[in-house]
Amino acid sequence: MSKSSSFVTSLKTISVLLIICIVCGALLALCNDLFYxxxxxxxxxxxxxxxxxxxxxTSVSETPLAEFKDLxxxxxxxxxxxxxxxxxxxxxTGVGGYPDGSGTVTMYVVVGGETPNVxxxxxxxxxxxxxxxxxxxxxxNIDKAYVxxxxxxxxxxxxxxxxxxxxxxxxxxxIMNAIKSAVNYCVTALKLVSTPESEARDAAVALxxxxxxxxxVDDAYTTAVGANFYFTxxxxxxxxxxxxxxxxxxxxHQIVALKAGLTHADRMLDTAIVAKSEGIDNAxxxxxxxxxxxxxxxxxxxxxxxxxVAGDLSQYATHSDFADTQITSAYVCNDGTLAIxxxxxxxxxxxxxxxxxxxxxxxxNGKISGFKVIxxxxxxxxxGSIGNKNPQLYVGSAIDAIEYVKxxxxxxxxxxxxxxxxxxxxxxxxxxx
Amino acid sequence: MKLKRxxxxxxDGVVRxxxxxxxxxxxxxxxxxxxxxxxxxxxxxxxxFVLICSNVIISLLRNIIPDKVRIPSFIVIIATFVTLTxxxxxxxxxxxxxxxxxxxxxxxxxxxxxxRAESFASHNPVGESALDxxxxxxxxxxxxxxxxxxxxxxxxxxxxxxxxxxxxxxxxGFFSTSAGAFLTYGLFIAGFTAIQNAIERKAQAKxxxx
Numbered sequence: 269m270s271k272s273s274s275f276v277t278s279l280k281t282i283s284v285l286l287i288i289c290i291v292c293g294a295l296l297a298l299c300n301d302l303f304y305x306x307x308x309x310x311x312x313x314x315x316x317x318x319x320x321x322x323x324x325x326t327s328v329s330e331t332p333l334a335e336f337k338d339l340x341x342x343x344x345x346x347x348x349x350x351x352x353x354x355x356x357x358x359x360x361t362g363v364g365g366y367p368d369g370s371g372t373v374t375m376y377v378v379v380g381g382e383t384p385n386v387x388x389x390x391x392x393x394x395x396x397x398x399x400x401x402x403x404x405x406x407x408x409n410i411d412k413a414y415v416x417x418x419x420x421x422x423x424x425x426x427x428x429x430x431x432x433x434x435x436x437x438x439x440x441x442x443i444m445n446a447i448k449s450a451v452n453y454c455v456t457a458l459k460l461v462s463t464p465e466s467e468a469r470d471a472a473v474a475l476x477x478x479x480x481x482x483x484x485v486d487d488a489y490t491t492a493v494g495a496n497f498y499f500t501x502x503x504x505x506x507x508x509x510x511x512x513x514x515x516x517x518x519x520x521h522q523i524v525a526l527k528a529g530l531t532h533a534d535r536m537l538d539t540a541i542v543a544k545s546e547g548i549d550n551a552x553x554x555x556x557x558x559x560x561x562x563x564x565x566x567x568x569x570x571x572x573x574x575x576x577v578a579g580d581l582s583q584y585a586t587h588s589d590f591a592d593t594q595i596t597s598a599y600v601c602n603d604g605t606l607a608i609x610x611x612x613x614x615x616x617x618x619x620x621x622x623x624x625x626x627x628x629x630x631x632x633n634g635k636i637s638g639f640k641v642i643x644x645x646x647x648x649x650x651x652g653s654i655g656n657k658n659p660q661l662y663v664g665s666a667i668d669a670i671e672y673v674k675x676x677x678x679x680x681x682x683x684x685x686x687x688x689x690x691x692x693x694x695x696x697x698x699x700x701x
Numbered sequence: 702m703k704l705k706r707x708x709x710x711x712x713d714g715v716v717r718x719x720x721x722x723x724x725x726x727x728x729x730x731x732x733x734x735x736x737x738x739x740x741x742x743x744x745x746x747x748x749x750f751v752l753i754c755s756n757v758i759i760s761l762l763r764n765i766i767p768d769k770v771r772i773p774s775f776i777v778i779i780a781t782f783v784t785l786t787x788x789x790x791x792x793x794x795x796x797x798x799x800x801x802x803x804x805x806x807x808x809x810x811x812x813x814x815x816x817r818a819e820s821f822a823s824h825n826p827v828g829e830s831a832l833d834x835x836x837x838x839x840x841x842x843x844x845x846x847x848x849x850x851x852x853x854x855x856x857x858x859x860x861x862x863x864x865x866x867x868x869x870x871x872x873x874g875f876f877s878t879s880a881g882a883f884l885t886y887g888l889f890i891a892g893f894t895a896i897q898n899a900i901e902r903k904a905q906a907k908x909x910x911x
Contacts, residue, residue, distance in 0.1 A: 281767040288766075288774050292781040296788075303788040313795045403877075404869055434869045 315349060315357055318392045319378040322357065325350040343372075343442075343449030348458075355380025355389055356460070358453060362446030366438040371398035373442035377450035379419060379460065386419050386454070386461045391447060399442065404434025410443065419451045419461055512561045525565045584698045586691070593687040595695055596626075606631040608692040609642065612684040625684045629692040636662050636670075636689060644681075662686075667693035710829060714836025721844035722893035726812040730804045731845050732882040738849035739861050743797040744804060745842025747786050752814055752834035754782045756822040760830035763823045775818045776809070783808045813841060844889070852876045852885055 308324065315322040343362035350356050358377045365371030378390040391410050396402050413431050414422070425431065425444060432440035454460040512525045524531045585595040593612040600606050611626040623644065630638040639662075661673045662685075670693045672686045720726045727748070734740045758778050759766075766774045787805055790798040798805065808814065817837055822830040853859055856877030858868040875881045 277767070281770050284766055285770045285774055285777075288762075288777050292777055296781060296784055299785055299788050303792040305792055317796070403874065406864070406868060408864065408867070 315351075318376040319351065319355060319357055319380075319390050321351065321353055321355070322349075322378075323352045325352045342445040342452075345449055345453040348453070351380070353380065356454065356458060358450040359394070360446040360450040360453070362442040362444065362449060364438065364445045365396065365399050365442030366401065366436075367398065369438070369441075371438065371442060372396060373399060373402065373439060373446050375443065375446050377447055379450065379454050383461055384418075384420070388414050388417050388419065388422065388447070388451075390415060393443070396439070396442070399436070399439040401434065401436035402439040404436045405439060405443070406433070409433045414447055419454055422447060422451045423455065512565075523562055523566070525562050527561075584695045587694055590687040590691045590694075593684075593691050595691060598695065598699075605637070606692075606696055608695060610688045610691055612687045625681070625688065627685070627688050629689055631667060631692065631696045634667055636665050636667065636693065638663060639689070662689045667696050706829065707832065710832045711836045714833060714838075715840040715843065716897070718837075719840040719844060719893065720813040720816075720837055721841055721848075722890050723897075724813075724816070725890070726816060727841060728886075729807060730811075731848065731886060732879065734801065734804055735845055735848040735852050735882060735885070736856065736877050737800070737862065738846055738853050740797070740800045741845040741849035742842065743790075743794070744801055745838065745845060747790065747801070747805060748808055748811065748813065748841055749835065749838025750786055751779060751782045751808055752817060752838045753831055754834075755779045755814055755818055756830040756834035757827055759818045759822040760825060760827045766823075771823065772815075772819075775815060775823075779814050779818065780809045813837060848885055848889055851889075852881065856881060 312323055315324070342364070343360055345358050345360045347359040348356055349358075356379050358379065359374065360377055361372050361374045363369060363372055365373055373393060374395040375391055375393045377388065379386060380389045381387045391414050392407070393402070393405075393410070425448070427437075427441055427444060431444055510527050513523065581595060581598065586593065590612075593610060595608055595610045598606065598608045607628055607630050609626065609628045611624050613624045625644045626642040628640040628642055629636060630640075639660075662670065665671075670686075670690045672683075672690075674682055716723075718724055721728075721731055730744050730748075734744050755775070755778050759775055762774070762778075783806060786808070787798070790801075790805065817833060821833045825833070850860065853861075854865070855873045856875070858865050858870075858872040873881075876885060
């Protein structure tokens with residue numbers, strides 16, 4: 269083969285390959301314009317696998333958010349996206365998986381709906397560490413257990429047979445923890461639903477100006493009627509400030525303590541009096557991590573709290589209208605709040621011996637502002653009466669307009685409550701005059 | 702094209718030279734994707750499309766492409782169609798696109814496609830090459846879908862993504878694993894070869910009698 273022939277062959281070879289490459293490249297460039305999918309569409313599609321109605325709401329700035337650690341280290345939330353229909357997709361990781369609780373399950377949890385019917389719309393496992401048995405858990409299992417549940421109910425779920433499958437108890441625990449973390453984020457950070465816990469937390473944080481809650485450390489004793497919890501946060505740039513909160517919805521107590529001491533109590537006076545005269549009632553301040561701190565702070569408050577004996581007890585301690593009832597002590601605070609401790613041994617009904625009821629009545633601004641049952645005879649009628657919130661019926665009443673309120677099934681004890689409250693009101697009116 | 706030639710190409714593609722069970726080509730997607738039958742159908746469709754298109758183009762250019770650069774040229778042509786398939790699938794079938802994952806771009810190096818380009822399309826006219834692509838693709842699709850159905854049924858107690866019963870009640874998880882894929886593949890090859898041999902023996906006996 270001659271040199272020139274070889275050159276022509278080589279040129280032809282290169283040219284053909286080059287032309288094929290150019291034509292193919294041009295075709296692909298054309299198709300790329302035709303079938304181009306932007307990043308937003310790709311993202312929406314990915315999310316639509318979890319929640320078919322998803323369309324990212326870019327007008328809100330919380331997507332994605334900084335990692336959120338859940339109460340007691342149950343899990344964390346790493347990403348949150350909001351859909352235009354108001355639903356949220358949260359990427360949550362739950363701990364507690366195999367082995368020894370160190371394994372994790374990561375999943376998408378979709379939460380949406382109008383308050384108060386905010387529910388779990390969808391859940392999807394996206395990853396796990398060390399959960400070899402998780403394959404035994406089907407999507408159907410998880411959907412049946414969690415989808416459609418109101419997030420208020422999810423927060424209090426306990427591990428049981430309805431939430432563990434295929435022998436994978438620990439993986440099921442991690443799944444529950446991931447979902448609980450997501451729900452807790454919705455309640456705490458997104459405030460999608462109001463709960464006693466969130467209300468108590470918000471109230472506590474609001475009392476501390478410039479304070480931001482970061483982690484709830486212990487919330488084991490929060491119930492529907494009271495919030496006892498302990499959290500850390502930041503204040504004025506300082507990290508890890510510990511805050512202990514006791515809130516009692518029934519009596520309206522709100523006690524907030526920092527490490528340095530008691531910062532706030534709605535009714536310092538009766539808190540101090542209870543501490544001084546009766547000791548701390550464990551039913552009032554339950555034992556839990558952090559709450560022992562509150563207890564010690566209240567005890568410390570009692571001896572230092574300044575109050576005076578109010579009025580002349582010998583003159584106004586009893587009244588003929590309120591049989592078998594007498595005031596045993598009365599205190600007035602600097603702000604004029606009165607705390608009156610009285611007892612009653614009413615026995616107006618046949619075969620009914622209720623025993624002695626001792627109660628503290630707090631009067632502020634001319635109204636009954638609160639009460640504290642210190643002790644009672646232990647009769648079932650009293651239990652029923654407290655269950656019927658008998659004394660609560662008088663809270664807010666003006667001291668010159670106390671009227672007997674009959675509570676069905678607790679007539680005798682109702683009289684005892686009335687006598688103490690009415691006598692306290694009479695006493696307050698008398699010493700004011 | 703004569704009917705006999707059409708039959709020949711069809712039988713070669715689907716049975717006699719079935720790329721999966723006879724030639725044992727394209728084993729990566731066969732082993733990797735057969736946990737779900739619906740993914741197998743998608744993969745089969747994608748491979749068939751690329752096979753037909755690349756066979757047609759290569760057949761058209763068979764007299765133009767110099768011998769020395771035929772393999773690079775084939776690869777460029779195949780890669781173009783695979784990329785095109787990928788773009789279309791991403792745009793219009795995103796679920797299938799994500800379920801095929803890495804196996805979709807890997808079609809570029811699928812031995813079935815390069816093998817047919819080299820052994821058939823570069824030597825035959827356009828019509829026959831297109832038919833070869835179609836039936837080879839069909840053979841591949843049927844083979845992996847059958848495997849997918851069996852593995853999905855035994856391993857996940859479902860059919861084409863539809864749950865038949867709770868897999869915790871009864872399923873053989875082994876068939877969802879890589880080892881299960883090899884075992885299923887082996888059993889299918891054995892079964893396919895046994896049936897084919899039986900048919901051939903029967904045909905030979907018939908021919909001898911005649």
